Amino acid sequence: MFIGAQPAHSSQRLSLVGVEAPGTAQLFVTCIVDAFYPQVGRAVVDVLESRGVAVEFPEYQTCCGQPAFNAGHRKEARAMAAHTVKVLDATDGPIVVPSGSCAAMIIDHYAGLLGDDEELAAAARRVGARVREFTQFVVDDLGVDELTSSASGPVTFHPSCHGLRHLGLGGYGERVLDQVGVERKPLVAADECCGFGGLFAVEMPEISGALMDTKIDHVEATGAGTLVGYDMSCLMHLAGGMRRRGTPVDVRHIAEILTDEDES
Amino acid sequence: MSARPSTFAERGAAEVGSDKAKAVGDGARHLTEKRAAAVVAYPAMDAMRDRAREIRLHTLANLDTYVARFADAIEALGGHVFFAADAAEANDYIRGVAETADAELIVKVKSMVTEEIELNTVLEADGRTVVESDLGEFIVQLADDRPSHIVAPVLHWTRQDVGRLFADELGVPYTEEPTALNQIARTHLRRIFLEADMGISGVNFAAASTGTIAVVTNEGNGRLTTTAPRVHVAVMGMERIVPTLEDVGVMLEVLGRSATGQSLTTYTNLITGPRKQGDPDGPDELHVVILDSGRSTVLNDDVSEVLACIRCGACLNVCPVYRSVGGHAYGDIYPGPVGAVLSPVLFGFDGREQLPYACTLCGACLEVCPPRIDLPRMLVNLRERVAAEGDAFSWLGPAMKAYEFTATRPVMWRGAVDGASLAGKAKRGGWFTRLPGPGKAWTAVRDLPAPSRQSFRRWWKKNHGA
Ligand code: SF4
Numbered sequence: 001m002f003i004g005a006q007p008a009h010s011s012q013r014l015s016l017v018g019v020e021a022p023g024t025a026q027l028f029v030t031c032i033v034d035a036f037y038p039q040v041g042r043a044v045v046d047v048l049e050s051r052g053v054a055v056e057f058p059e060y061q062t063c064c065g066q067p068a069f070n071a072g073h074r075k076e077a078r079a080m081a082a083h084t085v086k087v088l089d090a091t092d093g094p095i096v097v098p099s100g101s102c103a104a105m106i107i108d109h110y111a112g113l114l115g116d117d118e119e120l121a122a123a124a125r126r127v128g129a130r131v132r133e134f135t136q137f138v139v140d141d142l143g144v145d146e147l148t149s150s151a152s153g154p155v156t157f158h159p160s161c162h163g164l165r166h167l168g169l170g171g172y173g174e175r176v177l178d179q180v181g182v183e184r185k186p187l188v189a190a191d192e193c194c195g196f197g198g199l200f201a202v203e204m205p206e207i208s209g210a211l212m213d214t215k216i217d218h219v220e221a222t223g224a225g226t227l228v229g230y231d232m233s234c235l236m237h238l239a240g241g242m243r244r245r246g247t248p249v250d251v252r253h254i255a256e257i258l259t260d261e262d263e264s
Numbered sequence: 265m266s267a268r269p270s271t272f273a274e275r276g277a278a279e280v281g282s283d284k285a286k287a288v289g290d291g292a293r294h295l296t297e298k299r300a301a302a303v304v305a306y307p308a309m310d311a312m313r314d315r316a317r318e319i320r321l322h323t324l325a326n327l328d329t330y331v332a333r334f335a336d337a338i339e340a341l342g343g344h345v346f347f348a349a350d351a352a353e354a355n356d357y358i359r360g361v362a363e364t365a366d367a368e369l370i371v372k373v374k375s376m377v378t379e380e381i382e383l384n385t386v387l388e389a390d391g392r393t394v395v396e397s398d399l400g401e402f403i404v405q406l407a408d409d410r411p412s413h414i415v416a417p418v419l420h421w422t423r424q425d426v427g428r429l430f431a432d433e434l435g436v437p438y439t440e441e442p443t444a445l446n447q448i449a450r451t452h453l454r455r456i457f458l459e460a461d462m463g464i465s466g467v468n469f470a471a472a473s474t475g476t477i478a479v480v481t482n483e484g485n486g487r488l489t490t491t492a493p494r495v496h497v498a499v500m501g502m503e504r505i506v507p508t509l510e511d512v513g514v515m516l517e518v519l520g521r522s523a524t525g526q527s528l529t530t531y532t533n534l535i536t537g538p539r540k541q542g543d544p545d546g547p548d549e550l551h552v553v554i555l556d557s558g559r560s561t562v563l564n565d566d567v568s569e570v571l572a573c574i575r576c577g578a579c580l581n582v583c584p585v586y587r588s589v590g591g592h593a594y595g596d597i598y599p600g601p602v603g604a605v606l607s608p609v610l611f612g613f614d615g616r617e618q619l620p621y622a623c624t625l626c627g628a629c630l631e632v633c634p635p636r637i638d639l640p641r642m643l644v645n646l647r648e649r650v651a652a653e654g655d656a657f658s659w660l661g662p663a664m665k666a667y668e669f670t671a672t673r674p675v676m677w678r679g680a681v682d683g684a685s686l687a688g689k690a691k692r693g694g695w696f697t698r699l700p701g702p703g704k705a706w707t708a709v710r711d712l713p714a715p716s717r718q719s720f721r722r723w724w725k726k727n728h729g730a
Contacts, residue, residue: 029720035684036713038720057724060674068664070625072647076668083672165627193584197624202705203657204621206277209709210588211624240710243695 024054024093025137026130028084030102030232031063033253037232043255044098044134050259051142055096060087066105070198074113081106081113082120088130089123094141095131098255099231100163101198103133108166133163134255135172135230144179151257153183156224158215158238160231161193173230173254182257185222189214196237212241220247227251271656272618276589284420288412288590291419292581298525299578299632306521316518317635319511320572323503324563330472330505331554337475341537343550350557351381358383358464358497359390361551365495367392367461371453373481373489374398375466376414376575377499377555379597380610383464394464395456397485399449406433412591414598415523415577420590446483453485463489463547467500468519468574470552471509476536477552478512480519480529487533496538496547502554503563503571509534515574518634522576558610567642570605572635579629579639585622594619601629601639608646617656620646659702681719688715 025048029041045055065080084106088095097103110124132141157177163169170191177184195201195211202208215238219227227242227249229235235251242249270278279285303309323330335345348354362370370392372378384394384405396405400417404410407429411417418426427440436448465486469478477498479486490496506512512534520526539546562568580586580600591599595616596607604619620643629639647656655661670676691714699707706712 031681034720035681035715038716038718038723041720042723055728057721057728059721059725059729062671062674062677063667065668065671068668070644070647071660071664072620072644072649072651073661073664073668074648074651076664079668080671161624161626161628165631191628193624193626193628195584195624197626199660200621200624202702203618203660204273204276205705205708206280207273207585207588207622208624210280211584212710214584214588236713237710240695240706240712243711244697244709 024056026088026091026093026095027055027057028061028064028088028095028097028102028106028131029057030097030099032232032236033098036236037253040098040232040253040255043253043259044096046259047138047255048096051146053142056091056093058087058091064102064105066102067198069105069109069113077109078113081110081124082117085110085114085120085123085127088127093130094137095127096134096137097131098134098253099233100133100160100167100169101231101233103131103136104162104166106131133167133169133230134253135163135176136167136169138176138258139172144176147176147180147258149180149182149257151180151182151226153226154185154222154224155182155226155228155252155257156185156187156219156222157190157254158187158194158219158227158229158234159190160229160234161191163230164191169230173228176254177228177257180258185224187222188218190218194234194238196234198233201237208237209241212237213245216241216245216247219249225249228254228257230254272593272595272616272622275593275595276585276622279589279593282590283422284412284592285588285590287422288420289587291413291416292583292587295416295524295577295581296632299522299581300525302521302525302527306527309518309521312514312517313634313636315514316574317572319506319514320574320635321569323506324568324571327502327505327563330507331502334470334472334475334505335552335554337472338537338550338552341475341550342540343475343537343552346551346553348553348555348557351555354381354499354553354555354557355383355386357553358499358551359386361495361497361549362387362390362392362462365462365549367493367495369456369460370394370462370464371456371460371489371493372396372401372463373465373479373486374401374417375464375499376597377466377501378464379411380501381499381555381557383499395453395460397453397456397483397489398481399446399483399485402449402453403429406430410592411597412599413577413580414575414600414603420592450483457485457488457492460489460493462495462497463491463493464497464499465490467498467504467552469512469515470500470505471507471512472505473508474536476509476512476534478516479533479535480516480531481533482524482526482530484531487531490533490535491545491547494547495549495551496535497551497553498535499553499555502556502559519574519576522574522578522632522634562609565609566645567605567609569635569637570602570609570639570642572637573602573606574634576634578632578634579637582628582632584624584626584628594622601643602637605639605642605646613650613653617650617653620644620650621656663702678721681721684715685717685719685722689717 069077538550
């Protein structure tokens with residue numbers, strides 16, 4: 001359940017899964033990354049492989065169902081949760097997700113959604129215990145010591161809400177950036193929502209836009225040329241807003257900062 | 265509380281960027297900072313919040329018992345108790361009390377529940393004069409405005425606005441200095457306190473074991489309202505109860521800090537019954553009106569914990585949506601995330617279908633709420649209720665069905681991703697700036713990147729696939 005930031009809790013859970021030798025990891029790439037930002041998926045693969053992790057991509061994966069769940073369409077969300085659980089429960093090892101909110105969806109809501117079916121609920125709990133947001137996997141499971149980056153910065157970092165408050169990732173992204181020596185400008189009111197909110201962005205576009213503008217004001221004030229985050233959905237919304245405003249700031253997933261792959 | 269002509273989204277869109285909304289945003293951020301500082305200075309806060317939560321949930325689980333105990337205690341003290349099933353019953357009773365007391369002039373101390381039942385309108389219709397004595401409410405009344413915050417009713421006003429209002433309406437020289445403005449209101453109100461025949465207050469907390477009512481203010485107007493007039497009427501939602509006076513203490517520890525960053529509000533009045541023989545002051549009569557008005561229904565549903573709310577306003581202050589649209593966009597007296605839960609369940613979903621959607625689910629409110637009420641979870645629950653009745657946005661239901669249909673059929677899903685890549689290939693320049701149909705709302709405020717020419721799954725198949 002949604003019980004706020006509890007970093008201690010998440011690292012306890014991590015130790016249950018045999019973190020010393022990650023071996024094989026599954027990539028749950030998320031629909032936004034799949035269709036809009038495949039370079040992020042490639043960067044995740046790159047980073048994991050460079051650390052000796054074999055990456056697998058369960059090809060029947062689709063969407064975690066978060067939009068339907070958040071919209072109150074529980075039946076549809078349940079069907080998508082059931083599909084995703086079946087696909088992922090048939091695999092082994094940590095499940096790495098380059099999105100705090102999709103990871104939180106699986107971890108926090110699946111078992112409840114599937115509560116009417118004991119077997120599926122049990123599978124949902126097994127899957128949930130294996131799910132890691134990408135930064136979380138890097139910091140908690142792989143360790144930050146050997147990370148490198150060819151990026152120089154300056155960048156600024158936006159911690160998206162679900163990673164921050166559901167998964168307790170406060171400070172994770174910043175720590176990774178600082179570790180690899182990328183110049184990082186602190187973002188004022190970093191923990192304030194960017195206004196994306198999934199379907200909220202199109203249900204109430206003017207209000208979403210007002211929140212977005214506040215966030216972009218803060219980003220502009222840093223003087224950084226790149227905005228780094230761990231949720232491409234929020235970053236897509238902000239990138240669109242910055243392009244509309246003429247703000248010359250790029251968005252990058254944190255995995256992209258940790259790989260040498262040229263952007264495409 | 266009739267249905268309003270426009271939706272939350274429309275009202276919110278009209279408010280964003282306005283001076284009013286900016287004033288609320290600034291004020292809310294300021295209050296959030298004050299709360300944060302108070303929490304840092306009080307290491308026991310987390311434990312106190314846990315304790316407050318326990319007390320509130322325990323009381324709600326045994327509400328019948330504690331309400332009865334409280335009513336017995338009040339009667340033993342010589343006070344009168346009236347149970348009102350709804351707003352009309354509460355208003356009728358209070359009208360009767362005013363009639364019997366022949367109260368021409370009535371003074372009030374800020375109370376959300378009397379706003380909820382629209383008591384002032386009813387009493388004024390009977391030809392009585394009702395004066396709000398809280399500075400903020402006084403301003404609202406003088407300007408014929410509406411409160412925009414449950415603790416700070418005029419958060420949408422600037423000092424300059426208040427200065428101009430006082431100069432225009434009270435005939436005093438213009439000033440924007442807060443102490444001077446306060447003094448003007450005090451001087452004006454002093455006469456009212458002394459002349460009023462009846463005082464009406466809300467109740468922050470009520471201790472069942474002793475029949476004690478806690479009314480907190482920062483201006484001292486609560487003390488005058490509840491002691492100077494001959495008759496005191498206290499109106500409370502039935503969920504304001506806690507078991508003991510000690511529990512009231514716990515609530516006060518978290519209330520002031522969460523609301524305004526104060527370790528304790530400036531004036532804390534603990535009222536235990538009407539004036540007793542030998543008491544130097546206090547009202548001759550005390551009437552306590554305990555209001556249900558939908559609460560017992562909420563008590564039995566999946567958002568019952570919202571009744572644990574202590575009306576501190578911290579969730580409003582930290583809410584990015586509230587900060588951007590202000591309080592009036594919510595359309596009812598309870599704005600912000602707690603209002604988005606409370607208003608539909610207390611006043612009905614009709615015309616309020618969008619309120620549960622007035623939230624990005626960022627979770628900031630849960631982090632600050634003293635009794636840790638999981639408002640985001642409740643908002644999703646209420647969305648389920650709205651969706652079951654036919655959606656707050658016409659496109660939502662069909663879109664979710666189509667989306668689920670595709671997402672549970674991997675081959676079809678792959679086809680959809682490939683289709684997106686084709687659209688990406690066709691789009692020169694890489695960005696959409698004006699989309700029709702479902703994309704219109706997206707490009708209303710921001711551009712949309714074109715989908716990638718090669719999806720991740722295509723790349724994977726080419727490079728890793730069998
Ligand atoms: S819901 Fe919580 S934070 Fe909001 S007003 Fe009530 S007690 Fe305060």
